[in-house]
Amino acid sequence: MTPLDGLLHILSAELEAEAERLFAWWSKLDGPGESFAAEVDLQGRINPSADHSIILATRLLWYFSAHGRLFESQASTRLAHKAAAIIRSRFWDKEHGGLIWALNPDLSPKTTHKQAYAQAFGAYAFAEYYALTRDAEALSLANHLFNLIERHYRDAEFGGYTEALSARFERIDDQRLSDKDLNAPKSMNTHLHVLEAYTRLHQIAPRPETAEALAHNIDMFLRHIIDDQSGHLRLFFKADWTDLSHHVSFGHDIEASWLLFEAADVLGDDGRLLRVKDAAVRLAELVSCDGISRDGGIYYEAAKDGSSLDMVGEWWGQAEGLVGFLNAFELTGEDRYLGHALAAWRFVATHHKPKGLGEWTWYPAGGGRRDPYLAGAWKCPYHNGRAMMEALHRLDRMKPEAAGQAAAG
Incomplete structure (x- = not known):
């Protein structure tokens, strides 16, 4: 096993554990009768007055x-x-x-x-x-x-x-x-x-x-x-x-980079796929250059004219960064994209996962902003839950035995 294989094995184990931890938390939203909890506050309490979205x-x-x-x-x-x-x-x-x-x-x-x-x-x-x-x-x-x-x-x-x-x-x-x-x-x-x-x-x-x-x-x-x-x-x-x-959204840039490539890949049109691959890699590269903090977090947005930069990212942008940079690594083979994916995951582990809390926080610890809630209309298991599953799928494809089977095929 090479050092890279060992690193990917460790990451895969961590993400699989996180996938199960997230499910354990989100499964608790199961409510009585015909409902799920509509909103959960920062102390884990269900808000019975919240609308269902x-x-x-x-x-x-x-x-x-x-x-x-x-x-x-x-x-x-x-x-x-x-x-x-x-x-x-x-x-x-x-x-x-x-x-x-x-x-x-x-x-x-x-x-x-x-x-x-x-x-x-x-x-x-x-x-x-x-x-x-x-x-x-x-x-x-x-x-x-x-x-x-x-x-x-x-x-x-x-x-x-x-x-x-x-x-x-x-x-x-x-x-x-x-x-x-x-x-x-x-x-x-x-x-x-x-x-x-x-x-x-x-x-x-x-x-x-x-x-x-x-x-x-x-x-x-x-x-x-x-x-x-x-x-x-x-x-x-x-x-x-x-x-x-008026703004650039770094989280959406990196999210679109992999969703757009996936769409073209599923469609199976070689001409579109080639154009989309170029656009997807460029989106990932732009985020890697302008949208990442020193400790790996994905910034929220910047003014198009360069007059402002919001460096306090949100949980969903970090999740999409993990997948988007793994996708860029697969498309290019450039190790720096794998490094960005690992940094995004480490940023989550350090800043979005307080001890004893099953779900990620909306904002990173120390960012100076208060989370509105842990679960609700705009805080769902879709981004981080999907990121765990998507990343595990991609890491599985990167395993030496998978690469060997693809080459043999």
């Missing part, structure tokens, strides 16, 4: 399904069944189709507009649930949401997808995903998560429609979302793709 619900379904499939876990599978049932019975709009945004604490409908982002996460989650269970209804729901996005949100004139519509799929004035976002008709973030949903759906149940839509979304990144000059992602747009962005 479709984002948390779909990300729980995706996470428990992926965990159950990878680790062949009956406990994960049971929780995936429960999450799927809750989404079907409570978040699904039985009159108009699609997924509403939020429920009251008593599980009655509260906010009924429909973000494309939420429909995409529903498709992503039910596609993964189908991969776990081979439940035909799960695949039907994933395809329904895919068809709904293509019918109602796809921009026939300029390409891409609009942000949000009413419960009846009519235009609404406020299309923001959250209070932090610009009220713009298109965003990088929505396109990124439509991309990952379409990638998984095409991977498990390919058909000409999913291939066309996946290619379309990849092309939107190559033509409009990735800035030709800087190489970074543009974040917000007018309908005609006029750039409205």
Whole structure:
């Protein structure tokens, strides 16, 4: 065993242990009857007054399904069944189709507009649930949401997808995903998560429609979302793709670097794959040059004009850094990317995992910012839980025996 093999073996063992530790914490959100906890505070207490978010619900379904499939876990599978049932019975709009945004604490409908982002996460989650269970209804729901996005949100004139519509799929004035976002008709973030949903759906149940839509979304990144000059992602747009962005998001850059390559790889178009590989490596390189602290943490964002830099990153950016830099290492063979991946993981272990706490903190210790909660609408096991599973998959591919089998094949 070479020193590199030994290092990767140690990392794999650490990540597998972390994957199980995270599952042990998130499985405790299982609530009585037809519910999961909607919010957990910094002391681990459930907030009974919190609204139930479709984002948390779909990300729980995706996470428990992926965990159950990878680790062949009956406990994960049971929780995936429960999450799927809750989404079907409570978040699904039985009159108009699609997924509403939020429920009251008593599980009655509260906010009924429909973000494309939420429909995409529903498709992503039910596609993964189908991969776990081979439940035909799960695949039907994933395809329904895919068809709904293509019918109602796809921009026939300029390409891409609009942000949000009413419960009846009519235009609404406020299309923001959250209070932090610009009220713009298109965003990088929505396109990124439509991309990952379409990638998984095409991977498990390919058909000409999913291939066309996946290619379309990849092309939107190559033509409009990735800035030709800087190489970074543009974040917000007018309908005609006029750039409205003021900042660069390092976490999204590194996340997109591997999700975009995965999409092109699943699509299997050699021409697009080559262009995407170049863009993915460039995104990773830009983050490695401008978006990493001395101790390996991924910065949050910087002003496009260079006037400001927010160095206090969030937990999800560190998770995506681990996967994104492992992806760049696989694509290039350059050891420095592996070093960045290891540094991101060490940063998490040092700054985001207080002793005795099962879940990562939102902000790093010593960053001067207080976490809003440990679990909630925007704090789910999707980023860090997925990072553990993705990294383990990639490390498994890097093992000498796997490389030998590939060469023999």
